[in-house]
Amino acid sequence: MLDIAIIGSGPAGLSAAINGVIRNKSVKVFGNDPTTSYIYKAEKVDNYLGMVGVSGAEMMNQFITHAKEIGVEFHSGKVIEIFPMDGSYTLNVENTFIEAKTIILANGITKDKVLPGENEFLGRGVSYCATCDGPLYRGKTAAIVGDSEMAEEEVNYLAEVCDKVYYVPLYKNLEHIDPKVQIVMDKPVSIGGDEIVNELRLKDGNLNVDGVFIIKESIPTTQLLKGIELDDKAIKVNQFMETNLPGVYAAGDCTGRPFQVAKAVGQGTTAALQAVSYLHKLG
Amino acid sequence: MLDIAIIGSGPAGLSAAINGVIRNKSVKVFGNDPTTSYIYKAEKVDNYLGMVGVSGAEMMNQFITHAKEIGVEFHSGKVIEIFPMDGSYTLNVENTFIEAKTIILANGITKDKVLPGENEFLGRGVSYCATCDGPLYRGKTAAIVGDSEMAEEEVNYLAEVCDKVYYVPLYKNLEHIDPKVQIVMDKPVSIGGDEIVNELRLKDGNLNVDGVFIIKESIPTTQLLKGIELDDKAIKVNQFMETNLPGVYAAGDCTGRPFQVAKAVGQGTTAALQAVSYLHKLG
Known part of the structure; x- marks a missing residue:
């Protein structure tokens, strides 16, 4: 210890x-x-x-x-x-x-600002760690919100595991994203669901997903x-x-x-x- | 300013x-x-x-x-x-x-430890600054308590001004003291007086003085x-x-x-x- x-x-x-x-x-x-x-x-x-x-x-x-x-x-x-x-x-x-x-x-x-629904669904579809929780979404659909290029490695890892991956970058210059990933240039508004997450709501539309990964520098x-x-x-x-x-x-x-x-x-x-x-x- | x-x-x-x-x-x-x-x-x-x-x-x-x-x-x-x-x-x-x-x-x-009488007589016979208050003791008797050789310059200045100067050093290796100064190797106990200071009391005896200068590094x-x-x-x-x-x-x-x-x-x-x-x- x-x-x-x-x-x-x-x-x-x-x-x-x-x-x-x-x-x-x-x-x-x-x-x-x-x-x-x-x-x-x-x-x-x-x-x-x-x-x-x-x-x-x-x-x-x-x-x-x-x-x-x-x-x-x-x-x-x-x-x-x-x-x-x-x-x-x-x-x-x-x-x-x-x-x-x-x-x-x-x-x-x-940046302690959290999305509406983020705390509520943490552990029930919301995750801060692709390496940790990625395997739970094998064959499923996930959205990732990332605040810097440091998130991209986790995005690409999820692309290998999940059936469908949306990436919502909160920054401009994307470096290297797996072509299987669908990039969505939009602003996250809230996370919705019943018992577990079923959608990431954006300013200009919603994504139907099984999980939302929020990958921030901190x-x-x-x-x-x-x-x-x-x-x-x-x-x-x-x-x-x-x-x-x-x-x-x-x-x-x-x-x-x-x-x-x-x-x-x-x-x-x-x-x-x-x-x-x-x-x-x-x- | x-x-x-x-x-x-x-x-x-x-x-x-x-x-x-x-x-x-x-x-x-x-x-x-x-x-x-x-x-x-x-x-x-x-x-x-x-x-x-x-x-x-x-x-x-x-x-x-x-x-x-x-x-x-x-x-x-x-x-x-x-x-x-x-x-x-x-x-x-x-x-x-x-x-x-x-x-x-x-x-x-x-060292915020003060002698009994020190606060009471501050400005009425007790001083922290020979350069400031020395002239008030022209022709009089003063005792100085000093905690380092940095006090010695002030001791020697008072020796020029006062009639009689006692020096009670709180350290061992005296560097340069004017021969007119009477060095007293003793421990200060308290400062006494009525309206104004009239004695510095030491462990092994008292000094009759008009003023007590306490010259410490801080x-x-x-x-x-x-x-x-x-x-x-x-x-x-x-x-x-x-x-x-x-x-x-x-x-x-x-x-x-x-x-x-x-x-x-x-x-x-x-x-x-x-x-x-x-x-x-x-x-």
Whole structure:
């Protein structure tokens, strides 16, 4: 079992990770490639003390180098959900299950807007993970809503499994979509059904489907870890980065403004040290 | 009038300063030479993301270089007290008075322990500043309690002004004390007097004096800025580093644990951005 599972590989997650490792805890960072962090695209970052006139890419590369030198381990794959167990947590990482004593949420700004019907039908036709739930739709019809080209691999996987696949992209430049997929340039409005999903309603028409996959870069925090308390859209934390759930901490943009590298790094450090102190109390 | 006066030149103060300057505010950092920050003496700092395997001195030098490149201005001299004015604050910097619209307290860990009688007689025989109040004791007898060799310059100045000077050092290796000064190796217990101070009571005897100077590296925050709210010994702040006083922010070790560079830098950034937003509201 991991001591600390860190969700997110931006500045907050990496800062938490180096501090956990330095304190001799078993730590893993779950998240997209750190180079996908939005800071990576920043032309110039001048306000992180000690690094003057660096580009976002240079800064993130220096952060990643630091983490690797300290011995931080990365686990690729998206964390779909975190379940509280008795005194620990289990992560569903695209259907691989990993246990951890503590969790540090550093998952950045997540768009928590959900479609009408999305929460209602979650697990009954709505899914956030094609790799996990795709096999349930073998020979059936599925629609996928994706917010970036990172969704396309899952779309193409579903094209292999399902009888019919609709793809509703929420972005413009599609990269590589299997020709069997029917692309629908429209705006999702709601998800409908009775006991289980039977349609995805769009602005200009409805799709009759057995399942709707919503593949976003980030999963809404309240879906990721049920029961986590928010304050407006941010995860509610105290000065020690403790959330309302025992052993769960948050750091960085997911805790709200200001959206700054220095604040993320500082909160990551605080969250990790607080997790370490919690682990010591667990004994 | 300054937009932002920053009290303290450690990582929190420098981080606040670069952010204030980048946002085009007039900023000054008040404090000891940044090389006196305790982090400067650290053999190795491994947990500030982006700088691996640096010494405390290397890190602080890189911080100072960054601040100077950005154009941060430093003002030497100790801030003795901060007075609230109508919508702004006035700093007494060893009897030079400087106005600022906002204050960022980044004064580190201050030893807020005061002697019995210290608060009671403050301004009536007790002083924190020889440069300020020395002339009032011309031809009189004064005792000085000093917690580091940084007090010695003030001791020697009082030796020129006063008729008789006792020095009670709270440290071992005295560097340079005027031979006219009588050094008393004893432990201060309390300050006594009627209307005004008349004695400094020590563990092994009392000194009859007209004034007691208490010269510490840092002035207790509650003396520095009256009315500031503490939480235990730390300055009470919310997530935006706002204190209970309008236009006053705090960052770094003075806000409590963890005492970490990353946390100080992050809070410094947050405090500065919040001050900037307050200044914009002032118009």
